[in-house]
Amino acid sequence: MPLPVSRLALIALGLLGATMTVLAAARERHEGSDLESIASLDVPRYLGAWYEIAKYPNRFQKQCDRDTTAHYSLQPGGGIQVINRCRRADGRIDEAVGSARQIGPADSPKLEVRFAPGWLSFLPMVWGDYWVIDLDPDFQLAAVSEPKREYLWILSRTPTVPRLAMAGLLDRLSRQGFDVNRLEATKHTR
Numbered sequence: 001m002p003l004p005v006s007r008l009a010l011i012a013l014g015l016l017g018a019t020m021t022v023l024a025a026a027r028e029r030h031e032g033s034d035l036e037s038i039a040s041l042d043v044p045r046y047l048g049a050w051y052e053i054a055k056y057p058n059r060f061q062k063q064c065d066r067d068t069t070a071h072y073s074l075q076p077g078g079g080i081q082v083i084n085r086c087r088r089a090d091g092r093i094d095e096a097v098g099s100a101r102q103i104g105p106a107d108s109p110k111l112e113v114r115f116a117p118g119w120l121s122f123l124p125m126v127w128g129d130y131w132v133i134d135l136d137p138d139f140q141l142a143a144v145s146e147p148k149r150e151y152l153w154i155l156s157r158t159p160t161v162p163r164l165a166m167a168g169l170l171d172r173l174s175r176q177g178f179d180v181n182r183l184e185a186t187k188h189t190r
Helices: 005-031 163-175
Strands: 048-055 066-074 080-087 093-102 110-114 128-135 141-145 152-156
Touching: 128 163, 141 163, 152 163
Parallel strands: none
Antiparallel strands: 048 066, 048 152, 066 080, 080 093, 093 110, 110 128, 128 141, 141 152
């Protein structure tokens, strides 16, 4: 005997509600846990050249084939200049110049970065979160992300990282809720 339409609607709504509850709980387990940055950042020690060792693939680096680097330097007035470079598959160099600023106190590991023109810096949407979430005591190996964990970069002062140091970092990133299997290694030819 067929069920009345109202009873089918109640069953469908119940199933939909149960599904939404399960999905929300799964999302909350991952996204609900706050991303932890390092306790503090000595910006002058962090400045200089860094090699990208690995990253979560992203749309704004699709053209990059190898030799990706970031260089941070102080600007007059206390801001930080950011110069990101990579080599395309055809050998040409791609360069993006931007600015970064700390959020909070002078030792805050939470920064914002923008690559839009300076005259647009008053718009909040041109700034992206740049949180240092892991950094070795010698400032040789770092991990950078943002609160939603959509982006992740592993940076090093050298183009290669010792196996044990990398394994330790990947373990710490996993414990912070990152899927380290999504990381894409960056090739370096120098």
